[in-house]
Amino acid sequence: MLKYLLDTNVISEPLRLIPNSRIMQNLEQYSSEIALPSVVIHELFVGCYKLPPSVKRATIEKFLHAISLPVLPYDQAAAKWHAIERVRLSSLGRTPPFVDGQIAAIAFTQNLTLVTLNQADFSSYDGLKIVDWSSY
Secondary structure (H helix, E strand, O other): OOOEEEOHHHHOHHHOOOOOHHHHHHHHHOHHHEEEEHHHHHHHHHHHHHOOOOHHHHHHHHHHHHOOOOEEOOOHHHHHHHHHHHHHHHHOOOOOOHHHHHHHHHHHHOOOEEEOOOHHHHOOOOOOOEEOHHHO
8 A cells, every 4th residue: 555655855865875774764664655756757857868878877767767666647636736736825925846736736636645855845735744754
């Protein structure tokens, strides 16, 4: 059963020179309970393809093709929730990045806890469950 949706900064942790040990332990411990939003996969591929051909790019490409986690779409329910939240946040003078709203919407509509290292980026979303595995 899925419980967690990973933000880009969490799924990319294994690519760091010195990965955070807590994040790595949680990725392993909860491996059967985690999923990725389709927009995070997009972000990862964009970052990869911006790099010139190199060992680093090849390593990232290999990592991306090896990911075997479920990928959840930004579907109609997510789009509707995101629209409602964008309007609500706009009325409060806040304009979070569109992709953060997509990630939040997928997590919310799938009843998953969003795992991110940037809780502040998502704290304005109403009813969203958030956790930071770097200190968990």
